[in-house]
Structures are given as C-alpha cells and as structure tokens.
Amino acid sequence: MRKSCIPNIFTFINLSCGVLSILSVMYDRIDFASIFILIAGLVDRYDGRVARFLNVSSDLGKELDSLADLVSFGVAPSILIYILFEFTNLGPKGSIGIILLLLFPICGAFRLARYNTSDFDGVFTGIPITIAGCLLALFALFNLKAQSPIYIAIILMLTFSYLMISNFKLKKL
Template sequence: MFLLQHLDHTIKKIKSQTANLLTIINLSLGSFALVFIIQGELRTSLLLITLAAFFDRLDGMVARKLNITSDLGKQLDSLCDIISFGVAPSLLLYQAVLSEFGFAGAFFTIIFIACGAIRLARFNVSESPGFFIGLPITAAGCLLTVSFLFVSLLPSYVFMFFILILSLLMISTLKVRKV
C-alpha cells in the first residue's frame, strides 16, 4: 500500500513538472543557438531557435491540457523566452547584417531585447482574456529569425527598420488574439 501511494505521488510530481521541463528545453535550445551564433554557425542557430519555438508552443499546450499551469511556470516561461526569442534572434540578425551599421546596429539589437523584456513583464502582471496586448515576443522573435533567410535578398537597411518595427509592436497596445 505504501509503495503504491509513493508511486502515485511520484507520478503526480513528474506530471506537474512536464510543462516546466519543456520550457527548460526551450531555454536550452535558445542558449545553444547563442553558442552557435558566437561560433558563426548562423544557419544552425536558425534551426535551434525554430525548435525552441516548437517547445515553447508545446509547453503551453501541455500545461493547459494537464491543468498544471502555475505562477512559477509563467515566470519560468518568460525568463526562457527572453533568451530564445529576444536575445538569440536579435544576435542572429546582428551577426548576419546589423553589425555593419556599427553602434546603430548594436543599439537596435539591444532595443529589441529591451522591448521584449518589457513585453514579457507586462504580460506577467496583467490578465487579458482572449488576447495579448502587444505582439508576443515569441512571434516577434520568430519573425526576426525568419528574416535571416532574406539577408542576401534585401538591402541591409531593411533589417534596421524591421527590428525597430517589431520592437515597437511588442510594447504597443495592439491587441493580438490568442490562438
């Protein structure tokens, strides 16, 4: 009887941490993307950020499906998202094209990260049923990451405007329907 109770308790504990584990995988993929950016392996980092987005989507679905949402999980998700969808995509684009603009390129890279952090903090302290206020950092980071594929096709200055527009959309009062 004791063994069955212990086993049941262990299974419940594992179940309760499933979404957080998926969130940590998101963080790991975003962190590895940063390592590959530093090493100049930009296409590999693109893949890793894309995988991080998949795990970010999966952690939320699992948390809702298993009814294991928590304040801890919400905070952990935001901390991981700033790495995977704030720092990694902006540094990817910085390495690919924005660095040629010197200080201005670095400044817009940091603006993107700062606006992403503001967006996440605002999300964590407010409730908006059915919609987000401002473009979610995951969407902004994924759009920035995908823009890397167009670096050889578009003039460099386009990316300066694009990163600025995404930054402003994250901190805007635009209502984005939750999917």
C-alpha cells in the first residue's frame, strides 16, 4: 500500500461512522448514532496530522475529508436531533422541522467550502463543523434518559448553524 493512502483510510473511517450513525437512527439506536459521530470526531483529528507527518497532504485528501465531515458532522447529527426530538411535529406538516433538518448541514457545507477556499492562518472563521456536530451528538447522548424540552434542541440547532457561518474567530488548538 502506498503511504499516500494511509490518511485516506482515516477519512473513510470517519465517513463510515457518519453513515453508520444515520443507519443507527433508522434502527432507533440513538446511543449508537451519537457514539458513531463522536468516534468520527476522534478519527477526524488524525487524517490531516497523519498526512502532514507522512508528507502526503493533497487536494484530493482535503476534499475527501470535507465530504466525510459533511456526512458525519452535518447530515448525521441533523438527522439524529430531528428524530430524537420529533421535529416531524414542528409546524404545518412538519415544515419547520424540515427547515431545521436542512439548515444545519447546509450551513456546515458552506463552512467547509469557505474553509477549503481560504488560506488557513491557525484561526478558524466560524466554529468547525466537527465541533458543532460532536456537540449535538453529546447533547443527544445526555437526552437518552430524561429529554430536554424541544426548544433547547431548536435553539442549539439554530445557534450552531449560525456559528458555523458566522465571522466568529476560533484559534485552532
């Protein structure tokens, strides 16, 4: 195996966790769905680091990482919260719930595209989608036994969506 493939393995594990999270929601395993998102977050920390360590960073790897991140930290957490908090009942025929379901990954996609097309100087503009998605997964985990009011979930979805596309500055750790 070429060493340039090694970072992509981490990216594909990230993507697989995102897909498994969505599948877990379909089987009403909110606990597994949340954990898969958190595992994706751990794995996502290392693909870029491994690529830089092996000196095999590439535009392809950067794009693959963003696609995996959109699934694992945009689509999967949005579906997780939508189902857990029964957003299907929000608004006429669930229309408000659908808007919330779509808004989070749309803002995440914008955030990723903005990051990919700008020069990174060690300071993020807007919170990274990884942070937003993992925080929603943690919120879901904490709501397995005693569920928070639905308005808390709505506020978090709206707040994280906004923070991803905002000009808020966050230094990389």
